[in-house]
Amino acid sequence: MSIADKVIESAFESDEAFQHTLLKVIKEDLGLTAIEFSEHSSIPPSTLYKLMSGNREPNLRTMRQIVKTIKKLEGHEGGEFIAVIASRPVLDNIKETKRKIHGNLCTIREYAATSMEEAIIAAVRAEREGARALVCAPIVSPTVEKIIKIPVSTIMPKDSLLEAIENVARKMEME
Secondary structure, eight states: HHHHHHHHHEEEEEEEHHOOOOOHHIISEEEEEEEHHHHHOOOHHHHHHHHTTSSSSOOOOHHHHHHHHHHHHHSSSSSEEEEEEOOOHTTTTOOOOEEEEEEEEEEEEEEEOSSSSHHHHHHHHHHHOOOOOEEETTTTTTHHHHOOOOOOOEOOOOOHHHHHHHHHHHHHHHO
């Protein structure tokens, strides 16, 4: 679920849920202050403070602007995001959700897959959602490159492969 989806869902849940989620999304997920979010969204800071403190409910126009801004900052609208398709344990090792690459701030968006079929479906979905590039396992990258139009890079887990071989060799010695 995208961050924008979390905000939309919380708005339908309750005023308190919306207030809490908006505050969390701006400060934690996007790493911005209310003033910075205000500058990106053109929503007056006083309005944002009132929304985040629960002193005001958002009107439809403000809600649209909040969601549009979050999507833009998140990489859905004109921003850049790189999709990473891997198993959940591999994705859990990704510490950054944004990374500065060649001077541009890129969002890294995770797509979990446990089979070749899920990886191919995730690649198509990532491209449809606006991914500018994709990173995936070598077993699926040749197929993915044939069906999507964005650049594809292959994960080459040299270090983790060598560690796995060493671990299994130790286990063999124990038997």
